[in-house]
Amino acid sequence: MKRTLTVTVLAAAMLTSCVSKKKYVALEEDYNNTRSNLQQSQMEKEQLEERLGAIEERVSDYNARINSLRDENNQMLEMNDLTAMSRANKEKMRQTLTKVDPAKLQGAQSLEDSINVAVAYNLEQEISGGASEDIQISVDKTVVMIDVSDQLLFRSGSHRVSRDAYPLLEQIAEVAKSEPTMEIMVEGHTDDQTFVESSYIQDNWELSVRRATSIVRLLQDRFDVDPAKLIAAGRSSYDPVADNETAENRAKNRRTRIVIIPNLDEFLAMLDSEQ
Template identity: 30%
Template sequence: MIKRLSLIALILVTLSSCVSKKIYTDLEDKYANLKKENRRLTDDLESTTADKNKLANDLNSLQAAYDEAVKERDQLRSDYAASQTNLENLKASYEALEKNSSAEIAKNSKKNRELLAQLEAKEQALAAENERLQKLKKELDSRSQRVAELESVIAAKDANMRALKDAISKALTNFEGKGLTVEQRDGKVYVSMENKLLFNSGSWSVGTEGRKAVNQLGNVLAENPDIAILIEGHTDNDPYKGNAQLSGNWDLSTKRATAIVNILRENASINPENLTAAGRGEYAPIASNDTAEGKAKNRRIEVILTPKLDEISKLLNDI
């Protein structure tokens, strides 16, 4: 059996060495373009989260301004009531003084006119303040509605990602305990497959069991066309000593990621525009490379599923 496996591995290596430099260069160019697109999507997500936080801060500021305006209006009402009381007192004084002298009557009449002018000015100020409060409240309600819509969209996308994670977990149940994990964090779904499930040492050819797992994952992804799919290849820090056609671990990790992409592309229902292959080499470990167990965990393929943010971006542009 070992001799047979060695013979198959030798044949695969011989076949892979026949790939032309043009095909390899095309793959490298496509990888660079897809990597830029992945970076743009990541930046869009971070920008969307920052915009949401800014909008929440603006809403709090607007609420504080509204509360201050209500306080000022209440003060104006209080001043208006006090002025009315003063007016009544002056009217009473006017009636008493009217009997004593025309000079006093003239004096009180002037005070009354001044007080009436003050009351009119306060009434106008109160009316203007009420109008400003109405406009402020209308703007506050509008902002609150937009924030609610944005939060609803984000919540829906989170729910969709949870459903996607559950569907993937269910589809890949048979591979539990074989180096495959599925988890959701930061609004994304991460499917991690250790190399022992996918590749032989130093090879980027996917084995039968690994191909079966990737195909079952592809069946779930085909039903979710609005998901961006990033396939990352990772290695441990042992220097690569295999095929001389490769320059090292980074090159190997890229070829392994591309191999997974090619299997997914066999599913005609998966949009190739949603796929990105990336090699991370040894530079994104999840465990220590000081132990054999840690090295095994670091040798992996990660499939990172990200919701598309077109709807959220449109909402932000409308605010």
């Protein structure tokens, strides 16, 4: 009886040892897999940070170029008055300004202000027909900024461009192709809402860059804009036009800004006799 009991105890001990070893091996394998995944994630993070740094450097260079061109435009406008413009363009500008909302003309105190108003009006007619609430156009020292709401361009959380936006992008492409030296920067902007953990988009940085890149690819591939003239940039939620406290304000912040530097003669010539 004692011998039987001893054999039973030894067998149980050996079985327990075997099970413990299996658990240990399984845990060690899980640990190695987790460590490998962590290293892979770290590498991907470093690659994304490197790409983001390159994009930010390019955007910085482009902004410096914009500022340089603005300074040159300022010098030109300070040194020359209305007589520096061709007679045809002077007349076109006068005709354009007669069609502009008087409220917008009240703040035009100089030739530069008048040119900005005329350029903005011509672009609104050319690009949006002056009717879309999803498109806002402003001009600062002949640098044109077109803000397009995501309601027109994208579905929520997506970077796939809606076909409803194709006519607008086609018009912008025609503007881009009208002047060989013109460059266009597409900036993606978001609100400050975070993504769920299971989303395929990591964060608003990634979404804003993907959206800008999607538009740039369409301008290049579908509408034949020279890719050397295009820049894609993501600003995430860090350049808002309103606070993010309300749904209405968050909708304003979800936008794409298209920045173009026009040739003055080209834009003053956009208004035909029927407009």
